[in-house]
Amino acid sequence: MVMETKDILGLAIDRASAINGYWNLYIAVATGLVGVMSSGKGFTRSRSLQVFLTVAFVIFAYSNLDAILRLGELRTALLDMLPAGMEAIGKSLQPARPWQYIAFHGTLDLLVVAAIWFVPWPQSDHDG
Numbered sequence: 701m702v703m704e705t706k707d708i709l710g711l712a713i714d715r716a717s718a719i720n721g722y723w724n725l726y727i728a729v730a731t732g733l734v735g736v737m738s739s740g741k742g743f744t745r746s747r748s749l750q751v752f753l754t755v756a757f758v759i760f761a762y763s764n765l766d767a768i769l770r771l772g773e774l775r776t777a778l779l780d781m782l783p784a785g786m787e788a789i790g791k792s793l794q795p796a797r798p799w800q801y802i803a804f805h806g807t808l809d810l811l812v813v814a815a816i817w818f819v820p821w822p823q824s825d826h827d828g
Contacts (some may be wrong), residue, residue, distance in 0.1 A: 705783060712778045712793045719771045719795065726764050726805075730812045733757060737816060750816050757816070761809045774819055 703711075733753060737744050772795035779790040795801075 708778050708781050712775050715771050715775045722764055722768050734815050751814050754813055765805045767785055771817055
């Protein structure tokens with residue numbers, strides 16, 4: 701099956717939007733996790749909770765990164781299907797290189813895990 705140029709571009713743009721959706725989900729989860737830890741509630745000092753949150757976050761982060769990388773591969777494959785003469789458009793829709801996603805995501809992952817374990821979050825007077 702041969703796809704038309706407009707269909708290829710539409711799918712590539714849609715996949716770029718999906719990557720943004722995965723980044724937004726990541727930011728929401730990371731912010732929520734850090735928000736819970738910064739609440740200063742007594743339960744946030746529990747080592748068991750820290751271990752659980754670390755394991756759960758690492759699993760989530762790996763899944764999120766894997767989805768981003770797969771969408772990037774799909775975008776690259778779609779853009780490779782563009783006819784000659786469309787290089788400028790294809791280049792503008794080209795995803796980041798896999799190592800760039802891995803480095804950025806990995807840095808953020810380490811910061812979140814470090815926040816779980818090493819940030820001396822304030823302790824509230826009332827653990828209500």
